[in-house]
Amino acid sequence: MNFEYSEEQNALKDSIVRWAQDNYSFEQxxxxxxxxxxxxxxxxxxxxxxxWLSVPFSEENGGYGGSVVDIAAVMEEFGKALVVEPVFPNLxxxxxxxxxxxxxxxxxxxxxxxxxxxxxxxxxxYEPQAHFDASNIATSATEDGKSYLISGHKSVVLxxxxxxxxxxxxxxxxAQTDEDGLSLFLLDAGAAGVTVNAYPLMDGxxxxxxxxxxxxxxxxxxxxxxxxxxxxxxxxxxxxxAAEAVGLMEVLNRxxxxxxxxxxxFGVTISSFQVLQHxxxxxxxxxxxxxxxxxxxxxxxxxxxxxxxxASKMVNALRTLIAKNGKHIGDEAIQLHGGMxxxxxxxxxxxxxxxxMINLMFGNGDFFQNQFNQVAxxxxxx
Amino acid sequence: MDNNFSSADLEFQQEVRAFFKSAYTPELQVxxxxxxxxxxxxIEWQNKLNDQGWFAVDWPVEVGGTGWTPVQKFxxxxxxxxxxxxxxVPFGVKMVAPVIFTFGNxxxxxxxxxxxxTSQDWWCQGYSEPGAGSDLxxxxxxxxxxxxxxxVTGAKIWTTYAQSADWIFCLVRTGTFEKxxxxxxxxxxxxxxxxxxxxxxxSIDNHHSLNEVVFDNVRVPQENLIGVENQGWTYAKALLAxxxxxxxxVAQCRNWLRxxxxxxxxxxxxKGLLIDDPQFQTRLSDIEIELMxxxxxxxxxxxxxSSGDTPGPESSLLxxxxxxxxxxxQELRMQTIGAYSGSLHLDDFQSDLHRRGSNSRRAYMYGRAxxxxxxxxxxxxxxxxxxxxxx
Numbered sequence: 111m112n113f114e115y116s117e118e119q120n121a122l123k124d125s126i127v128r129w130a131q132d133n134y135s136f137e138q139x140x141x142x143x144x145x146x147x148x149x150x151x152x153x154x155x156x157x158x159x160x161x162w163l164s165v166p167f168s169e170e171n172g173g174y175g176g177s178v179v180d181i182a183a184v185m186e187e188f189g190k191a192l193v194v195e196p197v198f199p200n201l202x203x204x205x206x207x208x209x210x211x212x213x214x215x216x217x218x219x220x221x222x223x224x225x226x227x228x229x230x231x232x233x234x235x236y237e238p239q240a241h242f243d244a245s246n247i248a249t250s251a252t253e254d255g256k257s258y259l260i261s262g263h264k265s266v267v268l269x270x271x272x273x274x275x276x277x278x279x280x281x282x283x284x285a286q287t288d289e290d291g292l293s294l295f296l297l298d299a300g301a302a303g304v305t306v307n308a309y310p311l312m313d314g315x316x317x318x319x320x321x322x323x324x325x326x327x328x329x330x331x332x333x334x335x336x337x338x339x340x341x342x343x344x345x346x347x348x349x350x351x352a353a354e355a356v357g358l359m360e361v362l363n364r365x366x367x368x369x370x371x372x373x374x375x376f377g378v379t380i381s382s383f384q385v386l387q388h389x390x391x392x393x394x395x396x397x398x399x400x401x402x403x404x405x406x407x408x409x410x411x412x413x414x415x416x417x418x419x420x421a422s423k424m425v426n427a428l429r430t431l432i433a434k435n436g437k438h439i440g441d442e443a444i445q446l447h448g449g450m451x452x453x454x455x456x457x458x459x460x461x462x463x464x465x466x467m468i469n470l471m472f473g474n475g476d477f478f479q480n481q482f483n484q485v486a487x488x489x490x491x492x
Numbered sequence: 493m494d495n496n497f498s499s500a501d502l503e504f505q506q507e508v509r510a511f512f513k514s515a516y517t518p519e520l521q522v523x524x525x526x527x528x529x530x531x532x533x534x535i536e537w538q539n540k541l542n543d544q545g546w547f548a549v550d551w552p553v554e555v556g557g558t559g560w561t562p563v564q565k566f567x568x569x570x571x572x573x574x575x576x577x578x579x580x581v582p583f584g585v586k587m588v589a590p591v592i593f594t595f596g597n598x599x600x601x602x603x604x605x606x607x608x609x610t611s612q613d614w615w616c617q618g619y620s621e622p623g624a625g626s627d628l629x630x631x632x633x634x635x636x637x638x639x640x641x642x643x644v645t646g647a648k649i650w651t652t653y654a655q656s657a658d659w660i661f662c663l664v665r666t667g668t669f670e671k672x673x674x675x676x677x678x679x680x681x682x683x684x685x686x687x688x689x690x691x692x693x694x695s696i697d698n699h700h701s702l703n704e705v706v707f708d709n710v711r712v713p714q715e716n717l718i719g720v721e722n723q724g725w726t727y728a729k730a731l732l733a734x735x736x737x738x739x740x741x742v743a744q745c746r747n748w749l750r751x752x753x754x755x756x757x758x759x760x761x762x763k764g765l766l767i768d769d770p771q772f773q774t775r776l777s778d779i780e781i782e783l784m785x786x787x788x789x790x791x792x793x794x795x796x797x798s799s800g801d802t803p804g805p806e807s808s809l810l811x812x813x814x815x816x817x818x819x820x821x822q823e824l825r826m827q828t829i830g831a832y833s834g835s836l837h838l839d840d841f842q843s844d845l846h847r848r849g850s851n852s853r854r855a856y857m858y859g860r861a862x863x864x865x866x867x868x869x870x871x872x873x874x875x876x877x878x879x880x881x882x883x
Binding site: 111112113114115116179367370371381382384387388390391392394395398399400402403405406408409410412413424427430431479480482483486487488489 | 493494495496497563753756757765767768770773774776777778780781782784785786787788789791792794795798809812813870873874876877880881882883
């Protein structure tokens with residue numbers, strides 16, 4: 111029984127900590143975040159040089175061969191540093207689906223470019239009418255000789271503003287909400303029939319709504335069978351976001367405790383007030399609970415004996431708790447900072463905005479709790 | 493990262509599981525749940541455990557205990573709850589015994605420990621006083637030297653099972669110092685001594701387990717002092733840390749959760765089964781998800797203990813979260829059973845729902861104590877604020 115990261119994982123984490131200490135203070139981070147690009151390409155290149163971008167990819171594809179635990183270790187540290195560079199959409203989403211493609215030539219061509227930082231990609235999955243249902247897909251793909259023609263509207267595509275390549279999940283058969291009949295397609299973001307309407311999110315991400323009008327694309331997976339690959343990638347994405355959120359929580363709590371120890375009112379530091387102490391104990395418990403469930407999920411997902419039902423229960427529980435406790439910790443951090451918590455110059459607001467975006471990505475707390483209830487209780491599932 | 497027990501621990505788990513299956517018989521279960529003759533039934537069960545050598549879970553082998561590792565204790569406790577078997581009455585075996593074998597002299601160990609093992613002596617705890625609850629150091633019960641004895645005068649309160657106890661272990665004031673924690677001594681007192689009066693306190697669970705114990709010049713031989721005079725606070729603090737580990741009650745919570753969801757599969761509301769009601773599901777998962785997290789928090793603490801760390805302020809976290817979840821489950825259990833949960837019957841239940849209802853009412857009502865005893869949850873928050881967060 112062991113719930114700590116391994117020596118290798120700690121070394122990986124330490125390398126991120128050291129880099130962030132020297133290069134990524136809140137002010138240094140802002141230079142990239144406030145630029146037209148929305149992030150620093152230099153930093154992103156450094157991530158590639160230090161090998162961090164290779165972590166999720168298998169060794170046969172030139173990667174580090176990292177497990178979900180390795181991914182979580184990296185994402186937790188990126189969360190602590192509030193990294194705005196588009197690691198998540200490139201590695202976890204685009205890279206994740208790319209690895210699950212059945213087209214070896216494309217994998218051999220593109221994965222090395224993701225690992226060396228030269229290729230930006232994005233996954234066009236969710237649609238405006240679908241809320242958080244990843245199978246509710248109206249975007250269609252119809253056969254056109256050797257390729258397919260894609261038509262439809264994809265919403266809030268993460269990394270969509272900078273992507274050179276897009277993987278589109280489109281319907282090749284079935285009704286709009288069927289899990290079957292979905293397929294993966296690859297095309298250039300600049301291809302004819304593709305309109306990219308980019309905009310920033312409150313956490314600094316550069317995203318886009320993307321419209322496809324008979325855009326020509328290449329099938330890169332088994333026809334009609336994309337949903338299992340999408341589900342696998344989303345499971346890893348959920349854990350990666352949860353790990354990042356746990357990193358955010360740690361910093362929010364630490365920053366708040368430090369602030370209350372220096373801020374004086376009524377002639378004393380406000381950390382001496384019992385009413386505030388108890389609130390900070392509660393946010394500390396929220397963090398410890400979230401961290402514990404993250405660790406539990408990592409342990410069970412990497413255990414062969416875990417059933418798919420149990421894995422689904424763990425992941426949905428984790429994201430439900432992250433949504434609840436993340437909001438709790440973020441709101442309290444701002445409240446305990448008082449008026450300063452509302453200012454753009456303090457980092458707590460920025461951490462909280464990232465937390466809020468995580469809690470809207472691929473599901474919110476209600477969505478995940480509902481999923482949990484279906485798996486855990488619904489009588490027809492027993 | 494992994495949550496695998498060693499193969500030796502897995503074997504141990506099978507052994508424990510088999511023991512509970514054969515030892516906790518249906519006849520015993522009926523007796524336990526009737527609530528009648530609490531002491532007699534508890535002794536019967538404790539003797540079964542002791543015959544197996546598994547009663548003194550926390551004791552080292554030299555004094556007759558199991559000498560188990562933290563993981564073995566965890567497995568034992570989990571299996572006990574899975575089997576639905578009752579916990580032991582803690583005051584002797586879990587509370588005073590560790591103080592005696594850690595800080596007592598050989599004479600005291602020989603005199604008291606064997607009789608605790610065989611449940612011949614029944615103990616109660618004399619800490620809280622009418623004027624000293626969470627602020628334990630405010631205690632005023634006095635012990636004044638008189639020849640070879642102490643004369644003890646004062647009052648203790650919330651004393652569970654004092655009405656059937658043979659002995660009480662007390663914190664008493666033997667000196668006055670600038671620091672209130674000094675001048676407190678740890679004294680063992682025979683409940684048959686002259687000058688002791690036990691006044692029952694009837695509690696909101698319609699039950700009598702609590703008492704006030706009044707001492708009026710009670711003569712106690714000095715040989716009943718544990719360790720050094722005026723050092724009792726140190727001994728008691730060591731014991732309190734004991735009390736807080738395992739207080740999360742995760743395994744017990746899982747039992748209630750299972751019972752609730754089983755009941756909800758039998759109950760129908762106007763739409764169908766209660767378990768399919770989305771609002772009910774959400775109430776249940778609010779608790780279950782927190783419990784899944786707490787389970788891993790407890791395992792993380794356990795893993796730390798196994799690698800040789802001593803239980804620290806994390807046990808305060810476990811206490812707060814565990815007791816809060818216990819209370820939420822006690823409430824939801826009543827809600828699920830419905831109006832039968834008001835049933836005051838203690839025996840002769842008309843139906844299974846009467847029995848469950850009455851049990852759930854008692855658990856809820858007495859369960860309010862869980863966030864108060866062992867240092868109230870507010871005091872636990874003070875502990876974490878100071879010891880962990882440095883506030």
